[in-house]
Amino acid sequence: MTLHRITLKTGADLQTFRKAVRWLIAEELAPQHVMFAVDDAPGLFGNETVAEAPPVTIPKGVSRLIEQVVCHSDPERYALLYSLVWRVLNGERDLLEVASDPLVHRIDLMARSVRRDLHKMHAFVRFRRMQGELERFAAWFEPEHFILEAAAPFFVDRFRSMDWTILTPIGSARWDRHELAFGPPAQREDAPVEDSFEEGWRGYYESVFNPARVNPTAMRAEMPKKYWRNMPETAAIPGLIQTAAQRVERMIEQEATMPTKRTPERALEAMWDQEPKTLEELNAIIAKAGPLVPGATQAVFGEGPHHAEIVFVGEQPGDQEDLQGRPFVGPAGKLLTKAMRETGIGRSQAYLTNAVKHFKFEQRGHRRIHSKPTAGEVKHYRPWLMKELELVRPKLVVALGATAVLALSGKATPITRSRGRAKFGAYEGYITVHPSYLLRLPDEATKREAYEAFLGDLRRIHDLAQANLETGELPLAAE
Amino acid sequence: MDEKLSKKLRILADAAKYDASCSSSGAPKRKSDPDGLGSTVGTGICHAYTPDGRCVSLLKILLTNYCLFDCAYCVNRRSSNVKRAKFSVDEVVTLTVEFYKRNYIEGLFLSSGIIRSPDYTMEQMILVAKKLRRDHGFRGYIHLKTIPEASPWLIEEAGLWADRLSINLELPTEKSLEQLAPEKDGASIETAMEQMSERIEEAREERRHFSPAGQTTQMIVGADETTDADVLRKSATLYGHYAMKRVYYSAFSPIPDSSAILPLKSPPLMRENRLYQADWLLRYYGFDVDEIASSTEQGMLDLDVDPKLAWALKNRHRFPVDVNRADREMLLRVPGLGARAVDKIVVARKHTTLRLEDVARLTSGLKRAKPFLITADHHPKARLDKLDLRERLIEKPEQLSLFV
Known part of the structure; x- marks a missing residue:
């Protein structure tokens, strides 16, 4: 039988190889009857005319391997790959799983070498800024294998806003911030010779x-x-x-020296004095940090007398609160104020704040729809809330709704089961619903009933705060 | 780049180099925006290697090496006479962006000496990360060192901007911490680690960004009397309680202008290497820390053979293992067979019966594996019980000499 000669272009000529494989398989030509040659001037020798043939179905792993190994610089790569395809299609479909097979082992080593070269190119390319006003960069690199086209997308992903060119002896790649284009081989001299960094x-x-x-x-x-x-x-x-x-x-020889500077006693003392001492200081810290949840125009701080007897903790500021920068000024806040008035809790007795200090929302047309903070987000705000309580030193901490309970106790607890007196760390506490829950109820009868229950809670809260005053009991300091 | 900045960079890079955790791995894959800069790939990239064989992946610097703390092992302790410098926030941002654009680095690893207060220092570091992300659309890797003495809300903020957070435990026992790092306190370090691990876990479940590449830590080896077994026990606890991505071991290395209370000698590099190998056994090979401890000599790992081989030599009754039959767990315990080789063996033997030459293609550790392994054409027989087996398997220490 004659030897069939297949000619491929220099570089990673995946296209010709694929086409050749289809034809060779259709013709049932075994590897020992095929020869692969790499040549830029086809036609000099007697080449096989490769005709179109139907696609060949091979396992995904094999085709991935082929894509990598065609980049290898070894001229034998095509012959080895064809042997692999031939065996896979002739009774050894799972051949790749036999990593100990000499052919699989050799091709695997080649693939690893290509992957390593790719990785090293991503790592070792050094851009230099080109002369001129516009910021443009260029690099000269010498890869071991034909990997320029396979390596380029990495640089696009990374340096999308940059104008860059990579020059190599096997071709060049240019990204102009919009399009990636490949060009002819280059020379070292084509790249800038220095960079100021x-x-x-x-x-x-x-x-x-x-x-x-x-x-x-x-x-x-x-x-x-x-x-x-x-x-x-x-x-x-x-x-x-x-x-x-x-x-x-x-x-090693040098003896330990004495410090030339004296111990900075005063700085050392001041170093530990970093905690905010007032609510104003704490609020300044919160404002500076910015939102820990997406959205929000500003932080909404707690409001009320500094050593209020009762602290009410809500969920998070709403649309109105976010715009005005004050807590409980929206519809739910107004309802709470009304209920407090009806149960004899004066605003001067109470400090109102939220578990989360920023409004989180979803934009729907012109409206900003409240979106519930996740458990993780509530915990992000927890250290601030704890500090806030420490500074206000209330006698009673009231959790309005589940988010507040989570923030105060660190655990998710359903309101229906835990409503009533509670303990938040060292603080005496009370759990009730959030006033916005009352607003959401569908019919008037249920609404009225729920509002009455809420008033009942507030009366108990009022009594608890009074009782504490009478016994002179003070809450323990925060943990 | 102006000369003043270059000079600062030298001082503040030199001051940061004793931290071993330079990796840029574990971040979710990101690409740059059309106007932004930077991407991350899962495994990280080493952009260069220094002649100590270490990878240069991130711009690893201190914001400042002025420090109020006085940790004996640290080159930057306040009583040291080293040269001092301080970057401005903008200088760090510029260096990161310009180095990144030239493909020198994967991102930034920022740590700092403590100036003014832990909170002030931490705020400055967060500011750098924030500026990079917000003003430069920077999507490369950012690793921030957390200062455990800083207020807890700063940790909450740092994780929103960083890919990885870390606190170095440095010394494995409370006693050593007290002696060598008087300003530090093991309890507050572990409280901060716990806070970070909770937040990392929650954010992962909620698909939000909070230190997505997890947290790591470092322990110094050889500055105190702690045994390897105790170091590894500490690591097992850290992995278990705080879901550490990695514990780094750093052989205590002589530093310029070192403290009088510490040993001045070459760093115990072999010990460090053995600890890494043992750490690997804990995480990927199904060993528990007591098994490793039981094959040490008075708590110290054998420096002549790797810990898996040391364990196998003390547990010869569990070998030889048949490569064509044994389950995966037992194959992982064969010296010289790595996890990847074991996986390949388990798949390949479904189709073929493995001979010695087949195994040779799957691992480079055949010499160590041979006495413990049965293949279709090989059985170690009595060789496994020979007394000189350990001596014959000792690695030639060619690469370990310090100055070659």
Whole structure:
């Protein structure tokens, strides 16, 4: 039987290889009767005319492997891959699972070498800024395999807003912020020769080296010498290795010195005095941090006398609260104020605040619809709430609704089961519904009933605060 | 880049280099926006290696090496006479962005000496991360060192901007901490670790961003008297309680202008290496910490052979293992067989019967595996019980010499 010669282009010629495989399989030509040659000037030798043939179904793993291995620089790659395809289609469908098979093993090593080269290209390309007013960057790189096209998308994903070019001996890639284009091979001279940040980078590289751990073998295993000439920092390597032993000896021989500066007693004392001492200081910290949930125009702080007997904790500011920067001024807040008045709790007795200090919402047309903070988000705000309580030092802490209970106790608890007196850490507490729940009820009868129950809770809250006053009992300090 | 900034960079990179955790792994895959900069890939990338064999992945610097703390092992302790410097927030942002654009780094690893107060220091670090993310649309990797003495709300904020948070435990026991790091306190360190692990877990469930690459920590080895078994016990606790992504071990290394109360000697690199291997056994090979401890000598790992081999030599009655029959758990315990080799073996043997040359293609550790392994054409027989087996399996210490 004659030897069939298939010619492919230089580089990773996946397209021709695929087409050839389809035809070879259709013709039932076994690997020993096929020869693959790489040639840029086809037609010089007697080439096989590859006709269109139906697609071949091969396992996904095999086709992925082919995509990688065609990038390899070994001229034998196509022949090896064809042998693999042939065996897979002739009774060894699961061949890839036999990693110990000599052919699978060899192809796997080739794929690994390609992947490693890709990884190293992503790591070792060094851009230099090009001369000129516009910010443009270019790099010269010498990959081991034909990987330019496979490597380029990584740079697009990473440097999307940059204008960059990568030049290599096997081709070039240009990203103009909109489109990726591949061009002809280039030369080292086509790339800029320097960059103003390289010296600083080299200085950094020298400084992070620890001479007491010198191990050039480990370095070379991960950063083979062939890459060095295109990496500006590697110029420092010989010097670093040469002086390492001497530097370590000096450190070991040098006796411990006495500190030249005196102990900064006052700074040391002041260092631990960092806690906010007033609500104003705490609120300034909250304002500066910005929202820990998405949305919100501003932080909404607690409001009320500093040492109020009762602290009411709601969920989070609503639309109105967010715009005005004050808690409980929306519909639910108004209902709470009304109920407080009816049960004899004066605003001067109560401090009103929220578990979460920022409004979280979903925009629907012109309306901003309240969106419930997640448990994790509530916990983000918890340290502030705890500090707030510590500063107000109330006798009774009232949780309005489930979010407040979660914030105060750290645990999710259903209101229906826990309504009534409670303990939040060291604080005496009380659990009731959030006034917005009363607004959401569908019919008037239920609404009235629920409002009465809410008033009942507020009366007990009022009594509890009074009782505490009479016995002179003070809450324990916060944990 | 102006010279003043270069000089600061040298000082503040030198001051940060004793922290071993430079990896940029574990972040969810991100791409840059059309106007932004930066991406993350799952495994991280090492952009260079220094002649100590360590990976340069992130711009690892301190915001400042002025410090009010006086930790004996630390080059930046307040009583040290090293050169001091301080970056402004904008300087760190500029360096990160410009280095990143040139593909030198995967992102930023920012730590700091304590100035003014833990809160002030932590706020400055958060500000850097915030500026990078908000003003520069930076989507590269950010690792922030958490200061456990800072107020808890700062941890809540830091995790929203960082990919990874970490607190270095540095010393495994409360006693050593008291002696060598008087300002630190093990309880507040672990409280902060717990806070971070809870928040990380919640955010993962709620699909929100909070330190998505988890948290890590570091322990210094060789600065105090703690045994390897106790170090590993501490690690097992940290992995178990706080879901640490990794515990780093850092051989205590002589530093310029070192403290009088610490040993001045070459760093115990082999010990560090063995701890990493043992750590691996805990996390990926199904060993528990008592099994590893039982194969140490008075709590110290054998420096001549790796911990898995040390365990196998003390448990010879459980070998040899038949590569064609044994279950995965037992194959993982064979010296010289890594987890990946074991996975390949388990799949391949469904289709074929493995011979010695087949196993040779799957692992580079065949020499160590051979006395413990049965293949279709090999049985170690009495060799497994020979007294000199350990001696014959000792690795040649060629790469371990300090100055080659």
